[in-house]
Amino acid sequence: xxxxxxxxxxxxxxxxxxxxxxxxxxxxxxxxxxxxxxxxxxxxxxxxxxxxxxxxxxxxxxxxxxxxxxxxxxxxxxxxxxxxxxxxxxxxxxxxxxxxxxxxxxxxxxxxxxxxxxxxxxxxxxxxxxxxxxxxxxxxxxxxxxxxxxxxxxxxxxxxxxxxxxxxxxxxxxxxxxxxxxxxxxxxxxxxxxxxxxxxxxxxxxxxxxxxxxxxxxxxxxxxxxxxxxxxxxxxxxxxxxxxxxxxxxxxxxxxxxxxxxxxxxxxxxxxxxxxxxxxxxxxxxxxxxxxxxxxxxxxxxxxxxxxxxxxxxxxxxxxxxxxxxxxxxxxxxxxxxxxxxxxxxxxxxxxxxxxxxxxxxxxxxxxxxxxxxxxxxxxxxxxxxxxxxxxxxxxxxxxxxxxxxxxxxxxxxxxxxxxxxxxxxxxxxxxxxxxxxxxxxxxxxxxxxxxxxxxxxxxxxxxxxxxxxxxxxxxxxxxxxxxxxxxxxxxxxxx
Amino acid sequence: xxxxxxxxxxxxxxxxxxxxxxxxxxxxxxxxxxxxxxxxxxxxxxxxxxxxxxxxxxxxxxxxxxxxxxxxxxxxxxxxxxxxxxxxxxxxxxxxxxxxxxxxxxxxxxxxxxxxxxxxxxxxxxxxxxxxxxxxxxxxxxxxxxxxxxxxxxxxxxxxxxxxxxxxxxxxxxxxxxxxxxxxxxxxxxxxxxxxxxxxxxxxxxxxxxxxxxxxxxxxxxxxxxxxxxxxxxxxxxxxxxxxxxxxxxxxxxxxxxxxxxxxxxxxxxxxxxxxxxxxxxxxxxxxxxxxxxxxxxxxxxxxxxxxxxxxxxxxxxxxxxxxxxxxxxxxxxxxxxxxxxxxxxxxxxxxxxxxxxxxxxxxxxxxxxxxxxxxxxxxxxxxxxxxxxxxxxxxxxxxxxxxxxxxxxxxxxxxxxxxxxxxxxxxxxxxxxxxxxxxxxxxxxxxxxxxxxxxxxxxxxxxxxxxxxxxxxxxxxxxxxxxxxxxxxxxxxxx
Numbered sequence: 007x008x009x010x011x012x013x014x015x016x017x018x019x020x021x022x023x024x025x026x027x028x029x030x031x032x033x034x035x036x037x038x039x040x041x042x043x044x045x046x047x048x049x050x051x052x053x054x055x056x057x058x059x060x061x062x063x064x065x066x067x068x069x070x071x072x073x074x075x076x077x078x079x080x081x082x083x084x085x086x087x088x089x090x091x092x093x094x095x096x097x098x099x100x101x102x103x104x105x106x107x108x109x110x111x112x113x114x115x116x117x118x119x120x121x122x123x124x125x126x127x128x129x130x131x132x133x134x135x136x137x138x139x140x141x142x143x144x145x146x147x148x149x150x151x152x153x154x155x156x157x158x159x160x161x162x163x164x165x166x167x168x169x170x171x172x173x174x175x176x177x178x179x180x181x182x183x184x185x186x187x188x189x190x191x192x193x194x195x196x197x198x199x200x201x202x203x204x205x206x207x208x209x210x211x212x213x214x215x216x217x218x219x220x221x222x223x224x225x226x227x228x229x230x231x232x233x234x235x236x237x238x239x240x241x242x243x244x245x246x247x248x249x250x251x252x253x254x255x256x257x258x259x260x261x262x263x264x265x266x267x268x269x270x271x272x273x274x275x276x277x278x279x280x281x282x283x284x285x286x287x288x289x290x291x292x293x294x295x296x297x298x299x300x301x302x303x304x305x306x307x308x309x310x311x312x313x314x315x316x317x318x319x320x321x322x323x324x325x326x327x328x329x330x331x332x333x334x335x336x337x338x339x340x341x342x343x344x345x346x347x348x349x350x351x352x353x354x355x356x357x358x359x360x361x362x363x364x365x366x367x368x369x370x371x372x373x374x375x376x377x378x379x380x381x382x383x384x385x386x387x388x389x390x391x392x393x394x395x396x397x398x399x400x401x402x403x404x405x406x407x408x409x410x411x412x413x414x415x416x417x418x419x420x421x422x423x424x425x426x427x428x429x430x431x432x433x434x435x436x437x438x439x440x441x442x443x444x445x446x447x448x449x450x451x452x453x454x455x456x457x458x459x460x461x462x463x464x465x466x467x468x469x470x471x472x473x474x475x476x477x478x479x480x481x482x483x484x485x486x487x488x489x490x491x492x493x494x495x496x497x498x499x500x501x502x
Numbered sequence: 503x504x505x506x507x508x509x510x511x512x513x514x515x516x517x518x519x520x521x522x523x524x525x526x527x528x529x530x531x532x533x534x535x536x537x538x539x540x541x542x543x544x545x546x547x548x549x550x551x552x553x554x555x556x557x558x559x560x561x562x563x564x565x566x567x568x569x570x571x572x573x574x575x576x577x578x579x580x581x582x583x584x585x586x587x588x589x590x591x592x593x594x595x596x597x598x599x600x601x602x603x604x605x606x607x608x609x610x611x612x613x614x615x616x617x618x619x620x621x622x623x624x625x626x627x628x629x630x631x632x633x634x635x636x637x638x639x640x641x642x643x644x645x646x647x648x649x650x651x652x653x654x655x656x657x658x659x660x661x662x663x664x665x666x667x668x669x670x671x672x673x674x675x676x677x678x679x680x681x682x683x684x685x686x687x688x689x690x691x692x693x694x695x696x697x698x699x700x701x702x703x704x705x706x707x708x709x710x711x712x713x714x715x716x717x718x719x720x721x722x723x724x725x726x727x728x729x730x731x732x733x734x735x736x737x738x739x740x741x742x743x744x745x746x747x748x749x750x751x752x753x754x755x756x757x758x759x760x761x762x763x764x765x766x767x768x769x770x771x772x773x774x775x776x777x778x779x780x781x782x783x784x785x786x787x788x789x790x791x792x793x794x795x796x797x798x799x800x801x802x803x804x805x806x807x808x809x810x811x812x813x814x815x816x817x818x819x820x821x822x823x824x825x826x827x828x829x830x831x832x833x834x835x836x837x838x839x840x841x842x843x844x845x846x847x848x849x850x851x852x853x854x855x856x857x858x859x860x861x862x863x864x865x866x867x868x869x870x871x872x873x874x875x876x877x878x879x880x881x882x883x884x885x886x887x888x889x890x891x892x893x894x895x896x897x898x899x900x901x902x903x904x905x906x907x908x909x910x911x912x913x914x915x916x917x918x919x920x921x922x923x924x925x926x927x928x929x930x931x932x933x934x935x936x937x938x939x940x941x942x943x944x945x946x947x948x949x950x951x952x953x954x955x956x957x958x959x960x961x962x963x964x965x966x967x968x969x970x971x972x973x974x975x976x977x978x979x980x981x982x983x984x985x986x987x988x989x990x991x992x993x994x995x996x997x998x
Contacts, residue, residue: 050916
């Protein structure tokens with residue numbers, strides 16, 4: 007009974023699937039996003055920041071790239087009965103903005119947006135329910151020149167954040183070419199768009215699984231179907247071998263040069279108008295990019311890019327990092343995709359009834375950041391502040407004057423504000439702060455008009471319970487005149 | 503009946519009480535926050551970014567500074583039955599983090615956090631349900647040296663974003679002095695802290711209304727009570743005239759110098775230990791700040807700072823802008839407060855049962871931004887990109903090469919990607935983009951190997967339907983050799 011009277015304390019826990027970002031994690035991400043923003047800005051893109059909350063009606067019932075009802079979002083009913091939800095991506099808010107402000111925005115409208123999005127999904131390792139997206143889109147530009155621009159901008163952005171040329175490639179494909187292939191394969195009838203819909207759905211899902219199942223798995227799904235290792239059977243599209251060969255031919259159409267790829271695609275879609283249009287678009291994109299100096303070493307036509315082909319309506323692009331990294335088990339593996347996008351019709355049609363073409367790209371912020379860390383390209387010095395220790399708490403003003411001088415000189419510095427009684431605790435604190443230098447002035451030094459600078463970056467790990475005397479006897483410390491504090495710290499940092 | 507078959511289109515609307523931020527609004531806020539972050543970094547503060555979502559249990563039942571149940575937050579029940587909510591400030595997540603990671607964080611822990619918070623309140627003019635906060639706090643530092651540091655950092659931050667010295671003042675007060683005043687006035691009994699609780703609540707609320715009611719209104723509420731213009735009666739604290747005089751004396755204790763103020767406060771709290779402690783703290787803060795060169799022209803002791811006295815437990819600070827601005831009706835008014843904070847006990851006690859002292863400040867991001875705009879201090883060039891117009895859509899590659907050259911030179915530039923048929927539309931677009939220069943190359947110019955640069959920044963408003971010929975005849979345009987494009991644009995920008 008007495009138990010019940012125990013005050014119930016809340017658990018200090020991040021909600022399941024959410025996480026906190028500390029110090030250098032925040033700084034590194036910010037530096038990366040700032041670098042990307044500088045490129046987007048130079049390309050004429052304007053930032054847009056929408057609120058985290060949208061009406062469920064405006065968000066729409068489905069996530070854009072999966073067949074999933076809106077249970078994937080965090081939603082609640084507002085007091086005045088509107089259903090509200092946290093945005094699950096940055097494209098749905100863009101669609102709402104493009105419709106809401108259509109008379110005020112420039113057209114075409116180039117915008118970029120960075121920010122968190124939320125997914126109400128089962129969290130897993132490395133899978134969070136809040137994460138960053140970083141999008142750039144051009145709304146209202148029907149020409150594939152806009153798609154070419156997005157690809158060039160993506161290449162520039164990757165190089166600006168520190169991915170070297172030849173360590174990445176932007177691959178471009180086109181949904182219209184696939185549609186042409188489907189027409190040639192006999193599963194698309196331009197005069198009756200609903201015919202063969204089921205078979206086309208299976209074809210789309212099959213090629214989307216290329217990475218996972220390999221070409222033979224895709225071939226099985228294009229034909230009779232596929233039984234997986236567990237014995238489960240997935241129904242196939244029912245294509246004949248020769249029909250399936252056309253689709254496989256598309257996926258494998260990449261030649262030694264862009265021109266060879268385009269020629270091969272032209273053969274495959276011969277007789278399909280939409281297919282020819284798609285190949286023309288790919289050729290135009292390659293021509294426009296080559297004119298600006300973006301050759302196939304940076305951006306190439308690659309029909310094996312299948313991700314997103316089911317969602318996008320024209321050009322599709324994906325940026326892949328091509329260097330190897332070592333995984334947790336020391337095995338080499340490719341880093342893979344860090345960005346993707348494409349052209350999607352009818353961005354705002356849901357709202358206005360009018361078709362507005364749009365094309366855009368989304369960079370996977372966490373993945374790109376992980377890649378930069380893996381390459382050691384993350385530029386951020388994780389150096390902590392200079393710590394001025396407190397030898398005599400009655401002399402706090404003196405120590406704060408030292409800190410003030412260091413800060414005024416532009417140096418990162420702080421005074422120890424914990425209980426100063428244990429000098430060991432002050433050193434442990436400086437250690438935890440990754441402080442490069444500790445500044446010490448006890449009674450001796452005060453009498454001599456000096457301070458001691460301890461080079462912590464150089465020094466070995468500080469012993470748990472070092473006494474002031476033990477510690478002062480170590481190397482890598484200098485006693486300097488108090489008036490020379492700033493100059494001596496600068497010197498130690500420069501030579502540290 | 504046919505009406506029902508009309509497809510129901512969602513309205514393209516921001517949810518009530520939320521807003522979108524476009525272009526320069528985003529850039530200006532980011533520049534301001536970056537500048538503030540640079541100061542906080544120099545002071546040794548580390549960034550912390552928590553997720554937008556917390557468990558309701560971790561957030562606690564009350565907003566920190568108002569007597570309001572958690573209906574003020576946006577909350578919902580998670581699938582596994584936890585109640586989740588959007589954070590309503592950045593302090594509650596800090597409390598959770600300080601408890602959750604107490605064994606890993608340095609102690610004291612200096613952190614700053616910028617980001618949106620959400621309030622489920624009735625929106626009003628200029629009152630949104632999502633807005634930015636910008637906080638810095640020191641957790642685990644019992645000494646008022648930490649409070650002094652926050653005040654100095656706040657002054658530095660204001661000057662760094664562009665508020666000139668003497669255009670602001672950081673005022674400091676102390677809750678303990680008020681407690682001493684209450685003890686002397688006979689409404690606080692140190693041996694029985696619950697006694698006179700109701701009267702003290704009325705006193706706190708009364709002085710919190712000083713700005714609105716003036717000193718006579720406060721005096722009425724300290725005594726028998728107050729009847730407002732509408733006839734509503736608010737019950738008073740029931741203090742006698744001499745008791746009330748002590749409280750009024752506190753509010754009006756500010757003297758010509760800090761020393762005079764401290765002396766007056768000492769008189770008022772004579773006999774109250776907590777009151778004397780509070781005056782000592784104020785004196786220590788002033789001494790530490792003066793030692794670092796922060797005199798009363800920047801940071802001053804001011805017992806008339808009453809905002810937050812009910813919430814904080816020790817020093818309380820507020821930054822006020824002291825220059826006049828003109829309101830919508832052209833009347834002069836003071837800009838007022840842009841930041842506030844103070845020391846609060848028991849930040850993490852809810853979670854761990856252990857007391858942890860903390861002190862911090864929150865800058866009102868929107869207010870400070872508005873102040874910078876009012877002062878014309880906002881540094882952001884709202885200059886749009888150079889717009890390369892499309893005279894011949896078959897020559898898109900040529901135009902994109904021009905844009906590419908400009909961008910490679912670090913200039914902000916874009917190609918017109920709308921329908922190029924109407925030249926007027928291209929000019930309207932450039933106008934909407936606040937473009938400084940339009941680049942034009944028609945067949946004539948191509949033949950001559952030249953381009954035309956139109957100085958839009960200089961030019962008058964572009965006529966709605968100017969023809970290319972009319973427009974070319976205007977002044978402020980130059981025809982330059984195509985090879986000199988970048989140099990000529992640079993020259994025009996520099997002299998524009």
